[in-house]
Amino acid sequence: MTALIIAIDGPAASGKGTLARRLAAHFGLAHLDTGSLYRAVGRDVLKAALDPADPVAAEQAAASLDPASLDDPRLRDEDVGRAASQVAAHPGVRAALLAFQQRFAATPPGAVLDGRDIGTVICPQAQAKLFVTASPEVRATRRAAELTTRGEAVDYAAVLEDIRVRDARDSGRSTAPLRQAEDAMLVDTSNLTADAVFDLAIRLIGGRLSASVETPPHPDPLRPSGAEREQKESSLSALQGGEG
Numbered sequence: 001m002t003a004l005i006i007a008i009d010g011p012a013a014s015g016k017g018t019l020a021r022r023l024a025a026h027f028g029l030a031h032l033d034t035g036s037l038y039r040a041v042g043r044d045v046l047k048a049a050l051d052p053a054d055p056v057a058a059e060q061a062a063a064s065l066d067p068a069s070l071d072d073p074r075l076r077d078e079d080v081g082r083a084a085s086q087v088a089a090h091p092g093v094r095a096a097l098l099a100f101q102q103r104f105a106a107t108p109p110g111a112v113l114d115g116r117d118i119g120t121v122i123c124p125q126a127q128a129k130l131f132v133t134a135s136p137e138v139r140a141t142r143r144a145a146e147l148t149t150r151g152e153a154v155d156y157a158a159v160l161e162d163i164r165v166r167d168a169r170d171s172g173r174s175t176a177p178l179r180q181a182e183d184a185m186l187v188d189t190s191n192l193t194a195d196a197v198f199d200l201a202i203r204l205i206g207g208r209l210s211a212s213v214e215t216p217p218h219p220d221p222l223r224p225s226g227a228e229r230e231q232k233e234s235s236l237s238a239l240q241g242g243e244g
């Protein structure tokens with residue numbers, strides 16, 4: 001049985017987490033919030049009173065990460081979010097977390113993964129990819145509301161500034177920067193409710209999945225079919241004096 005993989009990428013507070021959870025329930029798939037992995041590494045570095053900007057400290061924390069600790073409520077704290085964005089910029093940290101994410105995705109029946117580099121690096125073979133975004137102001141408003149609900153004191157200007165800094169760091173890093181995969185479908189949630197985003201996503205994913213089922217393996221008449229290609233390759237290799 002092949003796994004169905006749905007990749008959801010996007011910047012902080014774009015609504016991708018809520019969408020990914022709902023899509024996983026809808027399609028009967030597992031869900032991995034990959035941000036929680038980087039947050040857990042950030043948390044462990046802070047707990048050890050080390051610096052998230054230090055690649056050695058961050059890589060050690062990533063290598064000894066306990067996946068059972070991913071539902072810790074402390075992961076949602078702002079200082080942990082900031083540390084997550086710092087540790088995520090170290091290539092060694094990303095390398096240490098790669099295999100876990102790929103194994104999770106490939107386990108039948110499949111999974112919805114949300115993050116920054118799912119469609120570009122972790123699962124470039126995903127059958128459906130969405131890039132979920134919203135304006136920085138809308139995202140800051142949502143993040144501020146989330147913090148208020150959790151009983152935290154909120155300064156909107158500081159939240160907006162934090163979102164801008166995180167966007168710049170996530171998009172500007174050299175390893176696995178945040179960017180839309182070429183075959184990802186863009187969903188701008190700035191003016192949409194969570195229900196409207198979900199309905200739109202279901203339509204887009206449904207369209208993509210049925211297109212990939214209906215599309216014959218070689219739809220381009222100018223592109224040779226497998227048999228034709230084999231024939232061409234063997235004649236070429238015969239021309240070159242190979243064994244054919």
Ligand code: CDP
Pocket residue numbers: 011012013014034035036038039081084085086088089114115116117118166170
């Ligand atoms: O919820 P929010 O978007 O604020 O953050 P998150 O998705 O929990 O991710 C926290 C941080 O981890 C982000 O700022 C990214 O720097 C990093 N991250 C990443 O680099 N790659 C991923 N696949 C997921 C998160």
